[in-house]
Amino acid sequence: MSLTLCGRAFKEVAPRRYVATVEASELRRAIEAVVEEEAYISSISAIDMPKEGKIELNYVFWSVKHRAAIVVKVAVDRSDPVVPSISDIIPGAVKGEMEAHDLMGVVFEGNRSLRRGFLASEDVVVRGVYPLKKDSGV
Amino acid sequence: MALVEIPIGPQHPALHEPVMLKVRADGEDVIGVEVNTGYNHRGVEKLLEKNSWVRGMYIAGRVCGICNAVHTQTYVQGVENLMGVEPPPRANYIRTIVMELERIHSHMLISAVMAEVIGFTTLFMLIMRDREKAMYLKELVTGNRVHADIHVFGGVKRDLDEVRRSRVLDELRRVEERLKYYRRVFETDYTIVRRLSEVGRIKKSDALKLSVVGPTLRGSGVRSDVRFEDPYAAYPEIPFSVIYRDEGDSWARMMVRLDEALESVNMIRYALERLPQGPAVPKAIPRTARPGEVFSRVEAPRGELFYHIVSAGGTNPYRVKIRTPSFLNVLNTESTYLGHRLADVPVILASYDPCISCMERVLVVDERSGRRVYMSLKELAQVGFG
Numbered sequence: 001m002s003l004t005l006c007g008r009a010f011k012e013v014a015p016r017r018y019v020a021t022v023e024a025s026e027l028r029r030a031i032e033a034v035v036e037e038e039a040y041i042s043s044i045s046a047i048d049m050p051k052e053g054k055i056e057l058n059y060v061f062w063s064v065k066h067r068a069a070i071v072v073k074v075a076v077d078r079s080d081p082v083v084p085s086i087s088d089i090i091p092g093a094v095k096g097e098m099e100a101h102d103l104m105g106v107v108f109e110g111n112r113s114l115r116r117g118f119l120a121s122e123d124v125v126v127r128g129v130y131p132l133k134k135d136s137g138v
Numbered sequence: 139m140a141l142v143e144i145p146i147g148p149q150h151p152a153l154h155e156p157v158m159l160k161v162r163a164d165g166e167d168v169i170g171v172e173v174n175t176g177y178n179h180r181g182v183e184k185l186l187e188k189n190s191w192v193r194g195m196y197i198a199g200r201v202c203g204i205c206n207a208v209h210t211q212t213y214v215q216g217v218e219n220l221m222g223v224e225p226p227p228r229a230n231y232i233r234t235i236v237m238e239l240e241r242i243h244s245h246m247l248i249s250a251v252m253a254e255v256i257g258f259t260t261l262f263m264l265i266m267r268d269r270e271k272a273m274y275l276k277e278l279v280t281g282n283r284v285h286a287d288i289h290v291f292g293g294v295k296r297d298l299d300e301v302r303r304s305r306v307l308d309e310l311r312r313v314e315e316r317l318k319y320y321r322r323v324f325e326t327d328y329t330i331v332r333r334l335s336e337v338g339r340i341k342k343s344d345a346l347k348l349s350v351v352g353p354t355l356r357g358s359g360v361r362s363d364v365r366f367e368d369p370y371a372a373y374p375e376i377p378f379s380v381i382y383r384d385e386g387d388s389w390a391r392m393m394v395r396l397d398e399a400l401e402s403v404n405m406i407r408y409a410l411e412r413l414p415q416g417p418a419v420p421k422a423i424p425r426t427a428r429p430g431e432v433f434s435r436v437e438a439p440r441g442e443l444f445y446h447i448v449s450a451g452g453t454n455p456y457r458v459k460i461r462t463p464s465f466l467n468v469l470n471t472e473s474t475y476l477g478h479r480l481a482d483v484p485v486i487l488a489s490y491d492p493c494i495s496c497m498e499r500v501l502v503v504d505e506r507s508g509r510r511v512y513m514s515l516k517e518l519a520q521v522g523f524g
Contacts, residue, residue: 014219014432014433016367016368017433038346039346040345040346040347040348040349040350040351040355041349042349042351042435042442042444042461042466043444043446043459043461045446045457045459045461046459047448047456047457047459048457058446058459060433060444060446062362062435062442064346064360064361064362064367067367067368069368069433069435071433090347090349091347091348091349091470092347092348092349092350092466092470093349094470095465095466095469095470096461099465103183119179120179121179131181131184132183132184132457138181138184
């Protein structure tokens with residue numbers, strides 16, 4: 001089973017869980033298509049993958065219309081983790097982006113609220129460490 | 139009128155979700171609210187990475203004191219998926235009973251806090267007294283009054299015997315009676331209705347954009363409940379109706395909670411009367427999981443609780459991302475305070491059901507004279523009302 005939104009196929013990986021992987025340049029278009037489906041943003045989870053040299057971002061939505069979780073995955077370069085912000089498309093994403101920035105160092109271009117110390121404690125911020133990175137030493 | 143900046147919080151570090159609201163007010167009118175966090179980030183996600191799957195069970199339950207069983211459920215059901223184990227039906231029923239008891243006492247707690255915030259101290263005490271009956275039921279089932287710790291991979295830690303089962307059924311009647319009374323109070327009391335109606339309104343179209351969840355979402359007319367849309371544990375077998383209202387204000391959110399608590403009573407009764415026979419406690423606990431990832435969702439008392447669990451195989455998780463309902467409900471609703479009066483701020487905040495009991499002191503700064511006055515949240519709620 002799969003779900004097609006805006007010409008993109010979302011694969012059903014488990015019951016009521018649809019996942020698609022996109023390029024960073026296509027991210028905003030994919031998110032716009034998902035938001036159209038009566039969806040709220042549930043979470044932005046960043047996963048550090050030092051072996052592959054990337055950070056994987058999972059934008060998890062719940063669609064009230066489809067009664068399914070729709071996940072958009074995007075991989076960013078670990079040494080330069082920059083991705084366009086989606087906070088203007090769905091304002092509920094602002095804090096999720098702030099969290100991923102503070103704990104994993106991802107830069108969401110266009111989100112002006114990004115700052116260190118949003119969640120992380122001051123000693124971690126002063127050392128310039130992103131605590132959820134695998135090699136952070138935390 | 140002077141412009142004033144009022145920091146509410148940060149609160150007691152021993153309690154979960156410490157948060158600070160920086161309120162800017164022009165006289166009585168709120169013109170800006172900024173939510174500050176990070177006072178006590180405990181690094182639970184990192185802690186989970188560094189510990190085994192089995193230890194994670196206990197860590198997850200300690201994310202939140204009030205809704206600990208739902209945290210354990212979200213973690214355990216996700217890990218069970220990765221481990222390839224399925225809990226027996228009886229265990230699923232017991233888990234569900236504990237989670238619904240938790241919903242009842244959590245909803246009673248916030249009703250009590252709301253009553254206190256608007257100056258009804260006696261009502262606060264009465265609800266807290268009766269909430270203890272629900273806590274007692276939780277203790278009867280799990281052996282613990284607060285931290286249930288009943289989940290284990292592949293079942294529950296403790297079975298429910300006939301004596302305790304009938305005792306819970308018996309005591310449940312009293313809880314129901316009191317809940318009905320409090321629902322009537324919140325529905326009909328002139329002052330409560332006046333203080334909560336039209337305050338902190340979120341329109342249906344905004345609710346999804348702001349990505350609020352749980353009673354806050356359902357209070358804005360969106361019929362979304364994880365138990366119904368994405369059922370887990372024993373919820374597919376237990377009939378219940380999804381409570382939602384169209385008003386979208388603080389009063390609607392409280393009414394959704396009280397109606398839900400009554401619905402929970404019926405669900406617990408149904409589950410206890412039809413408790414399946416068979417084993418509930420597993421003989422051995424699996425310790426390793428397959429590589430893969432799970433998106434685990436549960437309807438906590440405050441809304442959708444989400445865990446993203448990533449496994450690289452072995453005995454430890456690779457990454458666990460936790461998103462609690464209050465993260466969305468409290469942080470994404472800064473705009474809903476605007477245009478209201480100072481006395482409405484505590485009401486709006488309480489209507490999102492944050493952990494507020496610890497936000498005890500408030501500092502009022504008069505920007506012109508530089509005068510500083512310490513006030514409690516309750517005193518603030520009474521300033522200039524009427």
